[in-house]
Amino acid sequence: MARTIPAALDGSDKMSSRTKISVVGLGYVGLPLAVALARSFDVIGFDVNEARVSELRHGLDRTFEVDAPSLRASSMRFTMDVADTRDADIHIITVPTPVDQENKPDLEPLKAACVAVGGVLKKGAIVVVESTVYPGVTEDVCGPILAETSGLISGEEFYLGYSPERINPGDKVHTVDRIIKVVSGQTEEVTDILVDMYGAATSGGTFRARNIKTAEAAKVIENAQRDINIAFVNEATMIFQKLGISAYDVLETAGTKWNFLNFTPGLVGGHCIGIDPFYLAHRANEVGHFADLILTGRRINESMGKFIADRIHANLIGTSKILILGLTFKENVPDLRNTKVKDIITVLRDLGHQVDVHDPLADKGDAQQFLDIDLIESLSDLRGYDAIIGAVAHSVYRDLSPAAIEAMMVEEGLVADIKGIWRDTVFSPQIRRWQL
Template identity: 45%
Template sequence: MDKTIAVVGLGYVGLPVAVAFAQKFKVIGFDIDEDRIKQLKQNYDQTCEVAEQALLDTTIHFTTKKDVLKQADVIIVAVPTPIDDHNTPDLTPLIHASKMIGEILQPGMIIVYESTVYPGATEEVCIPILEQQSNLKYNESFYVGYSPERINPGDKQHTFDTVKKVVSSNNPDIGKELAQLYEQVVTAGVYVAPAIKVAEAAKVIENTQRDINIALINELAVICKEMHIDTVEVLKAAKTKWNFLPFSPGLVGGHCIGVDPYYLTYKAQTIGYYPEVILAGRRINSNMAKYIVAQLVKLMIQRNIPVHGATVNIFGITFKENCPDLRNSQVFTIIKELKAYNMTLQIHDPVADKTLALSLCDIELLTETVMTPADIAIFAVGHDIYIDNKANYLELVKPTGIVCDIKSIFDVKDILKTQYLWRL
């Protein structure tokens, strides 16, 4: 095919999308972050989503120069859509990207937004900016589509090409054209949603559904804890029913599951509906880090471990397993709470980027070789390296210490009889 595809925003989503399209098309990879572009040109991806060899092999033209984008037939936008301190959507990167694209927009171009947004954002926010900046008319001189992204960083099974892709446009011909385009690179196939708003809403409900289901199981875990029932055993038993959904309790961080529901609740409130269930789920999940620390402190007092000056080893700081992403990691809340009790922490995470952890989060990551056994070991993230080397890491807990197993990676038999296994 002779089409040129540009991808704007080369992060966890944009880079794999660009690499996939580059196997069939001429691709321009644009980012405003000069360091990121420099690293990619040197075949290094700090998100660990694309291997060095794949970057060596790719023909992507990486650039920070917006004028290069004028050569594109289709521009895919994958910039971040975070929330602010008040849990309100922060559309700044999306607005900036739309302004920039509007400045270089050429007649006939198709702009496809992949960033997660609330239903209506593409039509209410992005398209008017594109029209204003370009002086071109939407659906006459340029076209817009929306294709929510389902990439799951750290997961080598559910990747860009192996998961069905939803595409949409309010112009049926463009919808068809986009379907044909994505079908070239998504082997799992494409589903054409009938309108942009439908595809936007489908994406936020996918993540909101997960958030609420995890909140339900977190609430169950809190109830079980009060009743001295082991939640892990309860879930094992319940999962034997054919239609029981296999969710587990835990921390919900990151920039998707803990963020996207707020996009939906924000929009709902602007149209006069106050969401009950979604916000209740968010509250439960947001409180889990503090709940865990409160439970640990209670347990320490019961087991005669002095709280002030206690030593704690933390294993895992990323927001999910096998992925270096630190955004909105709830482990930071755990660290902050433990420090407020004057505990001494040693923090370990071989998956996280050491330099970023220090510069962004002021966390010095240690290797296990310099760590000493602590009163408490908190296994916060289920990285494969912890699961595969359980016994080695358990040596970093004192014989009378507490193992706090947030991801339920241990079995009671893994722990010494003199130790205590606490899990959600």
């Protein structure tokens, strides 16, 4: 059977403003990408979350990745009905790829997205996966699902592509419209189309991966590499704690060497760094290789919450009233996914301490529903805490004055600084201090 010309070309060798693109999944990854693409193409965003679609239609992005003026000015449309994407020349899938309770890849959201897209896929269309996966998923998992659902032949009547997302939540410098986009298509012609499409969305340019599996592998090691480097610093921090020295002081000193890598200790949460290494380890196991270093790094980083809680507990005097500042997985973002602050809270409560939590960026309802944590809404008039823990380096906490912090504490309270937020802050002599 002769191959169908990809519909995105519209009879020419270039894409045009008439090219129709659907973005499936409008979270931290999908929404910024869709807005960037909508500057050059006809874009429709699809999401199954009714509340999310409603908010976006009203110009509200609760992830803070796209500001209200940019969202309201965008020409893109939003829908909860996948049938509205039927005319799309290119479908881009940006749904989450989490792990299950046993830390094995959970591809169900991705498979469901493929079923949905397959049901509306037209001849000549291209399906691009941006979700983080292990090498082989796009062609060996997504391709067959799309083919079965659509009744079309992969590589002849529809085409596959992969372009790994590189969104860094809260990062306003390395945004999707400024970074290099890695692209790979099932054929050279498809790769050309994707280079054209992503090249119109980002000033950072594109990089052609040799093939789809290479692009998938590149993505998964980007985060695995960070995880391993952080694990080294975390393990060194555990050693330094037993030696009575601060890791932040050590790192500041070591950082004067020109080629020292700047990684800091702490909690590794979120949807990427704490998840993606398990995808690579899973695939390695399937081909008969035990990913020892990767899994050791994961084990060290997963243990960090308990280690920190135990160290803070050792510096407390009896059962204490504790205030934790910050719950999200990262500073200055509202994202609660896989936050490891939860581990600290759990351990301290199990040790008998009363723990209150404040975070002005986190959604109170989400904290209660997904983490079973009731957030304090305001720091005003809080008093009598035996310890205050700086868990997340939100700007609002960096800006707190020593007097404001001390006002919430008992006279000889403990300031526990996980992120080095107040390293240079001068507190009253009676205030006790602990930091990583």
